[in-house]
Amino acid sequence: MKFLDYAPAPESQALLSLKSDYGLFINGDFTAGRGTPFQTINPATEQQIAMIATANEADVDDAVAAARHAYDGVWSRLSGSDRGKYLFRIARLVQERARELAVAETLDNGKPIKETRDVDIPLVAAWFFYYAGWADKLDHAGVGPNPASLGVAAQVIPWNFPLMMLAWKIAPALAAGNTVVLKPAETTSLTALLFAEILQQADLPAGVVNIITGDGSTGATLVNHPGVNKVAFTGSTAVGRAIARSVAGTDKKLSLELGGKGANIVFDDAPIDQAVEGIVRGIFFNQGHVCCAGSRLLVQESIHDDVIDRLKRRMQTLRLGDPLDKNTDIGAINSAEQLARIRELSDLGEQEGAERWSADCVIPENGFWFAPTIFTNVSTSHRIARDEIFGPVLSVLTFRTPAEAIAKANNTPYGLSAGIWSDKGSRILAVADKLRAGVIWANTFNQFDPSSPFGGYKESGYGREGGRHGLAAYLKPAVRTGSRSIAAADHRTLSVSKKSASAGKKSASAEKAAK
Amino acid sequence: MTQSPLATYQPEQRALALIGGEATDTNLRRYLQGIPGIDAVGLEARAADLGTRSIKTSSKRWAIDTIIGLIDLTTLEGADTPGKVRSLVAKALVPDPGDPGTPRVAAVCVYGDMVGAAVTALGSAHAAAGETEGSGVQGVRVAAVATAFPSGRASLAVKLADVRDAVAAGADEIDMVIDRGAFLAGRFGQVYDEIVAVKEACRRADGSMAHLKVILETGELNTYDNVRRASWLAILAGGDFIKTSTGKVAPAATLPVTLSMLEVVRDWHRLTGVRIGVKPAGGIRTSKDAIKYLVTVAETVGEEWLTPHLFRFGASSLLNDVLLQRQKMTTGHYSGPDYVTID
Numbered sequence: 001m002k003f004l005d006y007a008p009a010p011e012s013q014a015l016l017s018l019k020s021d022y023g024l025f026i027n028g029d030f031t032a033g034r035g036t037p038f039q040t041i042n043p044a045t046e047q048q049i050a051m052i053a054t055a056n057e058a059d060v061d062d063a064v065a066a067a068r069h070a071y072d073g074v075w076s077r078l079s080g081s082d083r084g085k086y087l088f089r090i091a092r093l094v095q096e097r098a099r100e101l102a103v104a105e106t107l108d109n110g111k112p113i114k115e116t117r118d119v120d121i122p123l124v125a126a127w128f129f130y131y132a133g134w135a136d137k138l139d140h141a142g143v144g145p146n147p148a149s150l151g152v153a154a155q156v157i158p159w160n161f162p163l164m165m166l167a168w169k170i171a172p173a174l175a176a177g178n179t180v181v182l183k184p185a186e187t188t189s190l191t192a193l194l195f196a197e198i199l200q201q202a203d204l205p206a207g208v209v210n211i212i213t214g215d216g217s218t219g220a221t222l223v224n225h226p227g228v229n230k231v232a233f234t235g236s237t238a239v240g241r242a243i244a245r246s247v248a249g250t251d252k253k254l255s256l257e258l259g260g261k262g263a264n265i266v267f268d269d270a271p272i273d274q275a276v277e278g279i280v281r282g283i284f285f286n287q288g289h290v291c292c293a294g295s296r297l298l299v300q301e302s303i304h305d306d307v308i309d310r311l312k313r314r315m316q317t318l319r320l321g322d323p324l325d326k327n328t329d330i331g332a333i334n335s336a337e338q339l340a341r342i343r344e345l346s347d348l349g350e351q352e353g354a355e356r357w358s359a360d361c362v363i364p365e366n367g368f369w370f371a372p373t374i375f376t377n378v379s380t381s382h383r384i385a386r387d388e389i390f391g392p393v394l395s396v397l398t399f400r401t402p403a404e405a406i407a408k409a410n411n412t413p414y415g416l417s418a419g420i421w422s423d424k425g426s427r428i429l430a431v432a433d434k435l436r437a438g439v440i441w442a443n444t445f446n447q448f449d450p451s452s453p454f455g456g457y458k459e460s461g462y463g464r465e466g467g468r469h470g471l472a473a474y475l476k477p478a479v480r481t482g483s484r485s486i487a488a489a490d491h492r493t494l495s496v497s498k499k500s501a502s503a504g505k506k507s508a509s510a511e512k513a514a515k
Numbered sequence: 516m517t518q519s520p521l522a523t524y525q526p527e528q529r530a531l532a533l534i535g536g537e538a539t540d541t542n543l544r545r546y547l548q549g550i551p552g553i554d555a556v557g558l559e560a561r562a563a564d565l566g567t568r569s570i571k572t573s574s575k576r577w578a579i580d581t582i583i584g585l586i587d588l589t590t591l592e593g594a595d596t597p598g599k600v601r602s603l604v605a606k607a608l609v610p611d612p613g614d615p616g617t618p619r620v621a622a623v624c625v626y627g628d629m630v631g632a633a634v635t636a637l638g639s640a641h642a643a644a645g646e647t648e649g650s651g652v653q654g655v656r657v658a659a660v661a662t663a664f665p666s667g668r669a670s671l672a673v674k675l676a677d678v679r680d681a682v683a684a685g686a687d688e689i690d691m692v693i694d695r696g697a698f699l700a701g702r703f704g705q706v707y708d709e710i711v712a713v714k715e716a717c718r719r720a721d722g723s724m725a726h727l728k729v730i731l732e733t734g735e736l737n738t739y740d741n742v743r744r745a746s747w748l749a750i751l752a753g754g755d756f757i758k759t760s761t762g763k764v765a766p767a768a769t770l771p772v773t774l775s776m777l778e779v780v781r782d783w784h785r786l787t788g789v790r791i792g793v794k795p796a797g798g799i800r801t802s803k804d805a806i807k808y809l810v811t812v813a814e815t816v817g818e819e820w821l822t823p824h825l826f827r828f829g830a831s832s833l834l835n836d837v838l839l840q841r842q843k844m845t846t847g848h849y850s851g852p853d854y855v856t857i858d
Contacts, residue, residue, distance in 0.1 A: 003577060003809065003818045009569035114567060273778050274557030317814045326569035423552045443554045 028206025070207030080136030087132030110332030130450035149177030151229030159185035255463025260416030263409035264294030292417035342391030415457025710752035729754035767797025796829025
């Protein structure tokens with residue numbers, strides 16, 4: 001036998017008991033939606049997992065009304081420490097049910113169990129723990145003494161990290177004293193609904209969190225609803241732009257976490273084996289369905305061939321297949337639509353003259369799959385160097401000097417993430433200072449922590465999630481009756497000039513978010 | 516890296532061609548410091564990630580038997596006697612009396628003065644010199660630690676005499692220690708020359724050579740960058756194996772340190788086409804840990820390295836834990852420490 005053909009090691013699904021139909025979670029209870037239900041499938045098998053309700057306009061009205069009622073009647077009156085108790089309770093319940101949530105997430109999303117078990121779900125718990133601790137310390141959130149919550153937050157999240165994105169949105173919103181109506185992505189509603197069960201277990205007062213499901217039109221109805229005070233969206237730049245347009249002119253506060261085309265810069269003095277690991281983690285983690293993925297590899301020309309050779313060898317050890325198998329590294333693409341987009345852009349890359357190489361792997365018959373792929377000989381003018389592919393596809397470019405690396409890294413409409421690989425600390429700091437990206441990793445990639453703010457520049461959106469700065473998106477300075485002058489200061493957040501934004505990297509963006 | 520004519524060179528020529536001159540401190544420093552560094556956090560994360568592989572059912576069965584066949588069953592005590600060594604050899608030959616199908620270990624590892632006792636105790640089961648695997652029942656080899664093991668603090672003459680004694684007594688493999696003091700003081704040329712001299716001392720009267728394992732004592736080198744440089748140095752100087760530790764210094768073998776050495780071996784193979792062995796030693800006590808090493812070897816250098824010629828575990832208590840797992844897989848239930856023999 002070949003040892004490397006590891007025997008199957010599937011995670012058991014026995015812990016998970018799913019219902020055949022899921023309703024909307026409004027005012028603390030599950031209710032049938034009034035729209036047409038839709039099926040959610042396992043992207044690795046294309047089998048139906050459950051039927052999910054669609055919220056129509058009347059359902060959205062109900063959800064917003066429930067959130068408003070809970071805000072006025074209960075949540076905004078609770079002390080910070082009492083809100084914190086609920087959040088701590090939710091965090092502990094997430095930990096207790098971690099394995100069940102990991103299996104459900106893997107079934108519904110297609111990502112490997114290794115990642116849901118070791119990354120997604122632990123981070124979900126960490127986010128609730130972190131913001132639970134903030135709930136009674138809002139005076140120190142950087143918005144002045146005794147800051148006020150905003151009211152009802154409408155939150156729309158993507159399919160790539162379903163439960164983690166839910167945690168990034170709900171935890172700070174609740175800690176700051178807001179109530180929530182959240183809409184998960186159409187293809188990945190399942191874990192949000194299991195999370196609703198956790199909220200019931202935690203005895204969270206009815207209406208504080210409402211979860212409504214449906215397609216993009218449900219999301220549009222929600223963000224356009226006149227009853228919401230805050231809109232938070234994570235997803236594509238195109239949808240983000242539409243939301244910004246629809247929110248313009250209202251007094252809704254907005255934060256957007258959009259696309260990216262992160263540059264992963266490898267200098268010739270990099271710790272080469274770890275850099276190769278970082279490249280793999282940067283683009284093949286979660287099948288590349290990561291907005292901050294290191295999808296553009298900028299490698300110094302002098303070590304290009306060696307790095308690519310090592311990268312290809314490493315990619316041959318990636319295991320693509322059953323996401324529930326504990327040894328799977330690359331799971332399924334989340335949907336047929338996304339797979340089509342990845343294929344389209346990859347084919348375009350070939351037509352444009354880039355050289356395509358994929359790891360050998362057996363593609364299962366059913367489900368949506370895409371072998372880990374790299375393109376070499378890519379130029380900055382190629383579409384695959386500019387457009388977000390959102391899949392396991394890496395575009396490799398070269399540079400000769402640090403100045404050229406910086407110029408190429410910044411030559412993108414996006415500005416979410418970047419990575420720098422070098423053994424020389426001073427170079428890392430000097431380059432980081434000139435990169436226009438919200439998150440910069442040094443000698444690592446795709447690391448997340450609730451205490452670290454996350455967010456983008458330019459078309460990658462605005463506002464920060466995580467850390468103290470993530471609270472600012474859900475707070476406003478204390479409002480004194482009869483005075484609007486302080487509240488008006490909020491609007492500066494949105495109009496900070498790009499010039500000042502480029503001044504001091506992370507700390508500059510941090511201050512900005514804190515305003 | 517481009518394929519160079521290095522593959523066709525004799526080892527000494529190859530080393531000098533790579534170093535770009537004689538093996539002086541300056542040339543060696545220039546060469547070793549030109550090797551890319553290691554990011555400790557990244558290396559440890561990669562090792563931890565490899566440690567999460569889930570090896571079940573048929574893969575586990577194969578892994579367990581493979582581990583047994585890769586063990587250098589070791590006794591390195593001041594209190595060692597011929598009686599103790601006989602007992603160790605008996606265990607090496609019949610690890611589990613309850614199951615004659617159990618594979619034998621690769622070698623027994625003893626101090627130099629116990630080589631004779633080990634050879635006598637093995638008798639016809641002593642692997643013939645130059646014997647390769649796959650020739651019927653696997654013979655067991657005798658490995659001897661030498662060169663003033665474990666500290667290495669003796670004159671070169673004493674170290675070489677130590678090696679020659681062990682080889683003359685019938686040792687198939689010599690586990691030498693590098694001079695960590697010289698390495699840390701930057702006297703790379705001295706470390707290099709010593710390994711070359713020890714290698715020469717491994718030559719038997721008939722011209723064949725005992726295998727040379729070079730112990731880096733990674734616990735004293737302290738940084739992964741040092742481990743990487745010492746690994747290159749040992750391979751350049753002609754070591755057949757690079758070995759982590761003596762077992763007398765903590766920390767001994769760890770998965771990240773072994774991974775970093777495997778990466779050197781992989782790069783050396785890419786560069787020259789030559790395969791060098793790796794031996795983590797000390798601190799590997801459970802089947803679970805040993806399986807993590809197998810995974811790390813297979814996914815870093817390839818599973819063709821999982822043969823006694825290219826990979827060994829230096830261990831003593833590991834064997835019984837593996838045997839307990841083996842019994843569990845055969846019978847379906849766990850037994851206890853009284854159902855495996857002590858050596």
